[in-house]
Amino acid sequence: MMSKIFDRVSEATAARGMMGLRGPKPDPTVIAARMAARQRGWELGLPGYTDLSGRRPPPIIAIGGGKGGVGKSLVSANLAVKLAASGWRVLAIDMDIGGANLHTYFGLPTPTRGLADVVVYGRSSLADVMVTTNATGVSLVAGGNEEVWGGAAAMDQAAMGRLFESFIEVQEKDLADIILLDLGAGTHGLTLDCYLAAHLGILTVLPEPTSIENAYLFLKTALFRLVRNVGDQLKQEDIALIVRDLLVEPDKARKSGYGDHLRLIGAKYPEFIASLRSAVQSRTLGIAVNQVRSQKDIDVGKSMELIAERYFGFNCRSCGYLNYDEAAWKSLRNRRLLVVDFPHSVLSKRFSELSRLVLSNLGF
Amino acid sequence: MHQTEPKAAGNHVSASHQQDNALEVNYYRVLDVEPNASRMTIREAYLRLKNAYGSGSAALYSLLSKEEASAQMAQIEAAFRVLSDEVARRAYDREYGIKRGNQRQGAVNQVNIGFSQDDLVAATLAGYVDLDGANGGPTEAGDLGAEELRPEAVIRTTRSMLTIIKLKANKATATDVRELLLEILQSGDPGDGDLLRRMREACDVSEQEISERTKVSVAYIQAIEANRFDRLPQGVFVKGFLRSYCRYLDLPEADKLVQAFSARLMDWQANRKS
Numbered sequence: 001m002m003s004k005i006f007d008r009v010s011e012a013t014a015a016r017g018m019m020g021l022r023g024p025k026p027d028p029t030v031i032a033a034r035m036a037a038r039q040r041g042w043e044l045g046l047p048g049y050t051d052l053s054g055r056r057p058p059p060i061i062a063i064g065g066g067k068g069g070v071g072k073s074l075v076s077a078n079l080a081v082k083l084a085a086s087g088w089r090v091l092a093i094d095m096d097i098g099g100a101n102l103h104t105y106f107g108l109p110t111p112t113r114g115l116a117d118v119v120v121y122g123r124s125s126l127a128d129v130m131v132t133t134n135a136t137g138v139s140l141v142a143g144g145n146e147e148v149w150g151g152a153a154a155m156d157q158a159a160m161g162r163l164f165e166s167f168i169e170v171q172e173k174d175l176a177d178i179i180l181l182d183l184g185a186g187t188h189g190l191t192l193d194c195y196l197a198a199h200l201g202i203l204t205v206l207p208e209p210t211s212i213e214n215a216y217l218f219l220k221t222a223l224f225r226l227v228r229n230v231g232d233q234l235k236q237e238d239i240a241l242i243v244r245d246l247l248v249e250p251d252k253a254r255k256s257g258y259g260d261h262l263r264l265i266g267a268k269y270p271e272f273i274a275s276l277r278s279a280v281q282s283r284t285l286g287i288a289v290n291q292v293r294s295q296k297d298i299d300v301g302k303s304m305e306l307i308a309e310r311y312f313g314f315n316c317r318s319c320g321y322l323n324y325d326e327a328a329w330k331s332l333r334n335r336r337l338l339v340v341d342f343p344h345s346v347l348s349k350r351f352s353e354l355s356r357l358v359l360s361n362l363g364f
Numbered sequence: 365m366h367q368t369e370p371k372a373a374g375n376h377v378s379a380s381h382q383q384d385n386a387l388e389v390n391y392y393r394v395l396d397v398e399p400n401a402s403r404m405t406i407r408e409a410y411l412r413l414k415n416a417y418g419s420g421s422a423a424l425y426s427l428l429s430k431e432e433a434s435a436q437m438a439q440i441e442a443a444f445r446v447l448s449d450e451v452a453r454r455a456y457d458r459e460y461g462i463k464r465g466n467q468r469q470g471a472v473n474q475v476n477i478g479f480s481q482d483d484l485v486a487a488t489l490a491g492y493v494d495l496d497g498a499n500g501g502p503t504e505a506g507d508l509g510a511e512e513l514r515p516e517a518v519i520r521t522t523r524s525m526l527t528i529i530k531l532k533a534n535k536a537t538a539t540d541v542r543e544l545l546l547e548i549l550q551s552g553d554p555g556d557g558d559l560l561r562r563m564r565e566a567c568d569v570s571e572q573e574i575s576e577r578t579k580v581s582v583a584y585i586q587a588i589e590a591n592r593f594d595r596l597p598q599g600v601f602v603k604g605f606l607r608s609y610c611r612y613l614d615l616p617e618a619d620k621l622v623q624a625f626s627a628r629l630m631d632w633q634a635n636r637k638s
Contacts, residue, residue, distance in 0.1 A: 209425045212426065213426035217426075300423050303416035303421055306412055306416045307423055311427060
């Protein structure tokens with residue numbers, strides 16, 4: 001009996017070692033192979049006008065959440081530092097258009113150049129507007145030039161196209177190993193497309209009804225956006241519209257959720273649903289509950305993961321939780337990063353765990 | 365999106381019921397477990413679902429109304445009532461022509477037994493384990509593409525990973541946990557803490573997990589399992605700890621275990637006083 005148990009333990013440890021979990025950053029060829037495995041499905045979920053023709057960006061992580069003030073930027077900044085600490089060069093991009101302030105978390109002054117120069121004006125490349133931060137291994141592209149974002153036409157298709165080209169540029173010029181997108185609040189089409197551009201999309205939620213409601217709204221709109229994008233990519237916009245209409249039928253969707261509903265629609269449009277499934281499978285959804293005060297709050301996150309899988313049909317993996325901690329606002333007032341200012345706080349340890357889960361969810 | 369795929373259950377279900385099951389209630393799908401899932405897996409799945417869909421769950425806000433949630437919960441309870449009872453489960457399997465699957469299918473279906481979730485996640489995401497493809501389900505074209513692009517080193521890792529997964533799963537399918545528990549129970553003195561530890565490990569539950577779920581501190585769990593009476597509080601408290609311990613693991617002859625251990629502890633405490 002005892003030997004049986006020991007066998008089990010040593011095998012699991014051996015497997016863990018082989019998977020490279022908790023280990024150093026894997027070989028570039030391994031990263032390339034794992035990203036290539038997802039490439040087709042990943043491309044299927046991008047907006048219809050992007051044409052990457054097989055060109056591959058580095059792994060992309062997006063931090064969203066639907067509601068404002070749930071800690072998206074806090075998570076982005078500190079996660080970037082923790083990822084960099086395990087050897088990954090991280091490029092954090094502030095995608096909170098019109099409300100960009102990620103630079104403040106890094107204690108940097110408002111930058112004069114930023115994303116707007118690349119995607120709106122098309123006059124710089126990402127390499128020109130990238131700034132280094134105090135944290136080793138983390139570079140930042142700030143929002144920059146807040147004024148131009150006011151125009152409705154600022155983020156048109158051409159601008160979005162330039163954004164996706166920038167992601168490719170990061171890989172081709174070897175600017176970073178991982179891209180981290182700090183998304184804005186709300187369910188704007190641009191935010192959704194950036195969320196869908198990620199291989200791992202993390203939703204930051206608070207264990208509160210308002211945040212939970214907005215997170216589900218975000219998942220729902222993201223799913224609908226994905227249906228549309230797959231339709232555009234396959235040049236089957238008509239089917240995408242039909243599938244969308246079928247999905248919104250309130251009775252069926254409410255009864256068992258979109259996941260089951262899509263399976264039934266699959267009987268009618270097998271090819272479209274197979275492509276949609278492939279697009280969904282190449283993206284991982286993570287839920288990170290922020291400001292956790294009790295075991296009950298942690299359980300809310302676990303339940304939301306289950307619901308995201310059962311009800312929405314997403315490929316959902318645990319991203320852990322973050323404790324409620326005074327250190328969060330104290331460090332912000334000091335204009336220093338939490339994990340640097342309070343490295344021994346509970347929250348800082350939680351960020352280490354989050355970074356480990358993020359890498360393992362990406363397959364590293 | 366694995367919810368939306370025809371589950372492995374569909375492949376095992378006889379043709380006459382296949383269509384019904386796609387639309388109506390398939391208990392295995394309700395609990396989201398494979399037809400050859402072990403008792404522990406079913407129990408764990410049920411607890412997770414109960415937490416998410418049970419009354420007062422904050423995670424359902426804005427998604428389902430109270431009535432819809434309780435309808436879902438009723439279905440989950442019904443599924444668990446049948447699947448947790450070995451006799452009822454066999455009868456249900458017979459009626460719907462569900463087969464538990466042979467060893468090979470079991471190997472891939474039961475990967476999460478004795479295997480950490482992280483390993484499984486990483487393996488699945490990296491395309492090492494194609495859970496659906498292995499069951500004869502639809503294979504994504506993307507997966508086929510991945511096969512060609514894998515460098516030699518990765519393929520080697522894949523093979524050893526799969527060997528380990530199969531090894532574990534075979535062990536788990538070969539010995540039903542319940543039988544294993546009875547075997548352990550008969551092998552020693554019911555008042556021995558080490559017996560409890562062995563049974564907990566057979567259930568594949570860590571000290572941390574049981575402590576988190578029963579709210580008994582890890583130190584007390586360790587003291588009980590190591591028979592360190594000097595580190596334990598009054599016998600009546602320990603009795604309570606043992607009850608939640610046994611209830612969480614769903615151990616056979618729990619009363620006997622609780623009585624035997626607390627009797628030993630109380631004797632020891634009485635002797636110390638005198």
